[in-house]
Amino acid sequence: MIYDLELINVGKVYDNGTPAVIDFNLSIRKGEFIAFLGPSGCGKTTTLRMIAGFESISSGDMMIKGERMNDVRPQKRPTSMIFQNYALFPHMTVRRNVGYGLEVKGRAKAERDARVDRILATLGLEDIAERKPDKLSGGQRQRIALARGLVVEPDVLLLDEPLGALDANLRKAIQNELKLLQKRLGVTFVFVTHAQSEALALSDRIVVMNQGRVEQISPPHQLYTRPDTPFVAQFIGRNTIFEGEVAGTQADSTFVSTSFGTLSGCANGGLSSKVNIVIPSEAIEVHAAGGSARENLVRAFGGNVVGARVERFDVVGHISQIGISLPDGRGLALEAHIDKYRPGAFPLGAEVMLTWDSADATVIPAH
Ligand SMILES: Nc1ncnc2c1ncn2[C@@H]1O[C@H](COP(=O)(O)OP(=O)(O)OP(=O)(O)O)[C@@H](O)[C@H]1O
Known part of the structure; x- marks a missing residue:
């Protein structure tokens, strides 16, 4: 050609x-x-x-x-x-x-x-x-x-x-x-x-x-x-990145052992043992913590459950904007239609759980 x-x-x-x-x-x-x-x-x-x-x-x-x-x-x-x-x-x-x-x-x-x-x-x-x-x-x-x-x-x-x-x-x-x-x-x-x-x-x-x-x-x-490298994952879009090591694979999912537990995503290319799991903001859902919520979510999302805290909740027009902090101090900003997170859904300071589908996250080599 x-x-x-x-x-x-x-x-x-x-x-x-x-x-x-x-x-x-x-x-x-x-x-x-x-x-x-x-x-x-x-x-x-x-x-x-x-x-x-x-x-x-x-x-x-x-x-x-x-x-x-x-x-x-x-x-x-x-x-x-x-x-x-x-x-x-x-x-x-x-x-x-x-x-x-x-x-x-x-x-x-x-x-x-x-x-x-x-x-x-x-x-x-x-x-x-x-x-x-x-x-x-x-x-x-x-x-x-x-x-x-x-x-x-x-x-x-x-x-x-x-x-x-x-x-x-x-x-x-x-x-x-x-x-x-x-x-x-x-x-x-x-x-x-x-x-x-x-x-x-x-x-x-x-x-x-x-x-x-x-x-x-x-x-x-x-x-x-599907970013290929950590640089692209940080430069494009708004991604949350967890570092870890490959713990195993099952069907299309690669499991990664991290300080937040074992999390999973789709492998993009060949992997060394040290990897990053990259989760786009759009793929993250926020759930109220408490009761038996955690066990249910762990089952529904293949283990992809991370505890976090609500720092900010603003409604701009028909969009809800939620500021979240992770236990390691990192912040992330999520946005969704107001129908998904109604005003007052999460009080400031509330403990929440973040989940995502394994298919929406990408596992890439750490270097
Ligand atoms: N005429 C030059 N002589 C020496 N170094 C140069 C010259 N022009 C560019 N460089 C260097 O080459 C590298 C690439 O520069 P380049 O201008 O191609 O980057 P860029 O991605 O287009 O940046 P920008 O978005 O700021 O225009 C930089 O380190 C720059 O300092």
């Missing part, structure tokens, strides 16, 4: 010796929307710049449609890049800004005009085509930058935090547009962000990076529900 983009053991060491990207492997199919997600300094932008050709590749290979690109100059690569600040020329009209890439490539005026008209129409920018960018809103400037990237008809569009300069509402609206546009045009997008919600909402697959290494590459739902 020929991929639109392949990174094969790609590494980057800067001149000062900093290893910024280590052994990056990824194969992207045509029309995929891929997000690079990770904390500041993890190597997202460096990887994007290596793909664009603005940064040299220290080791490994970068291929586009089966052709090795390592030594191809940026303007000769079938990529275009959109920067966070959009890098629009303030003295040029929107139309010239959008057509600039085609001018640089030496395309004839008639072809340039036709392509620019088409992309301006696609993005709803015809009415402002003769204006200068500094007279336009953030959302309009973002769309112009997108038009400028797409007009050269790249195989791969590279986007470096392209929504970072927009306020939250506009960001959400443009996210939706971006996703629809990408699917309609069928162009492969590689998108850098450190906003988790953006990556989860937009991408077909997310690459989570940490300190120059790829931690996990998965579709959003899988990344959220």
Whole structure:
């Protein structure tokens, strides 16, 4: 199979010796929307710049449609890049800004005009085509930058935090547009962000990076529900993590001996003896303690019962928010519809029990 983009053991060491990207492997199919997600300094932008050709590749290979690109100059690569600040020329009209890439490539005026008209129409920018960018809103400037990237008809569009300069509402609206546009045009997008919600909402697959290494590459739902590593479990979603050692397996459940008792979840990949059991907030239920509740819950939830205390109970609109503390002092925040936990269901300071289904928890290697 020929991929639109392949990174094969790609590494980057800067001149000062900093290893910024280590052994990056990824194969992207045509029309995929891929997000690079990770904390500041993890190597997202460096990887994007290596793909664009603005940064040299220290080791490994970068291929586009089966052709090795390592030594191809940026303007000769079938990529275009959109920067966070959009890098629009303030003295040029929107139309010239959008057509600039085609001018640089030496395309004839008639072809340039036709392509620019088409992309301006696609993005709803015809009415402002003769204006200068500094007279336009953030959302309009973002769309112009997108038009400028797409007009050269790249195989791969590279986007470096392209929504970072927009306020939250506009960001959400443009996210939706971006996703629809990408699917309609069928162009492969590689998108850098450190906003988790953006990556989860937009991408077909997310690459989570940490300190120059790829931690996990998965579709959003899988990344959220089945983290591969402790880093991903802490970085994505809101998980509670218990450390322990594998005590045995039965059917799909792996039992883990922890300081909170023997707890269980689904094993994700091969396990060493030291493991983490990862429980998403959404999977945790709160029950009043007392009477024979504990024995019943232990039976119903395969042993997944942990005692805790209610520290906070707030109702916001139709959502109940419960702040819980575990015996080891850690806190967790749970949310559910008000129908599930009615106001006053748990008085502050109440002893409660937390449960989850084994199938909703994931057991991963501790390192
Ligand atoms: N030109 C450079 N010279 C030396 N080191 C660099 C250079 N550019 C980046 N680095 C280092 O490489 C590592 C990765 O940086 P990079 O900008 O790729 O991270 P990032 O994940 O994109 O971060 P951010 O989200 O803050 O943009 C960091 O340790 C950074 O300090």
